[in-house]
Amino acid sequence: MHFIFSDEAVLLFDFWSVHSPAGMALSVLVILLMAVLYEGIKVGKVKLLHKTLESLPTATSQQLILETDQDSAGSSSPPVNRTHLRWFLCHFGQSLVHVIQVVIGYFVMLAVMSYNTWIFLGVVLGSALGYYLAYPLLSMA
């Protein structure tokens, strides 16, 4: 198996079959955007975590540490319960984002596995563009 330049490919699903240069160009664009999204999600997860940690007051954060260590659920006052619920929802949301990241990563890998050189170049360019656009956002406060 080796890389080939071709206008024909079938990517991921039965209905995604490409026969023409226009279709191949569109497919490369879609895969490129997928790679950009993948890099963006990686940064987005970290930003999401920072944002939720900042929105929690420090005192309740300490209390969260103590409570997860001692497993003393049910003895918390209502304000801490609300914060617990918020933290739980936020972490659940983060896990969903993680699943999307895993799935997109595998989809991009399978697209590269088609051994089509145009698709591969689309992935490389998309990753570069995504990294270039997203990573500066990481160091912003």
Next chain:
Amino acid sequence: HSHHMGIYHMDNSTMPPHHHMTTSHSHGGGDMMMMMPMTFYFDFKNVELLFSSLVINTPGEMAGAFVAVFLLAMFYEGLKIAREGLLRKSQVSIRYNSMPVPGPNGTILMETHKTVGQQMLSFPHLLQTVLHIIQVVISYFLMLIFMTYNGYLCIAVAAGAGTGYFLFSWKKAVVVDITEHCH
């Protein structure tokens, strides 16, 4: 009889009906490359999983494989978190390097670099290396499982990764990140 890893036996009666050819040929013939599915499908018959002795043929076997793959993906996420924790705990040596650098108005500023590291032959580093190898192997296994293009197994990988991330990152996110950032 002989088994080839990852390549189906060329037997017309057991060939899955949704092989999708990338060329205009409608019949697989003797072309080995077309025998691996290249699009997602949902089926539990004649699914080879990583090794030649692991072939799924019944719904029960597929359910068992689903659970096994789910647990493997969960274990992978847990291993990643565990390695991070071990690394943080074992970082003992901190070296400070100060060097003069030119400042904005011609002044000289002192820039201080802080390096945190482990010794090469220390036990924590060797343990990290062993865990790294295990992590690499498992990540390749998960990639190969996803590469079977079997819908059930792919869903198992994604769901296991999400559940593992949710369970193992929960406490880590609460404990570690708060103590590391100055609030």
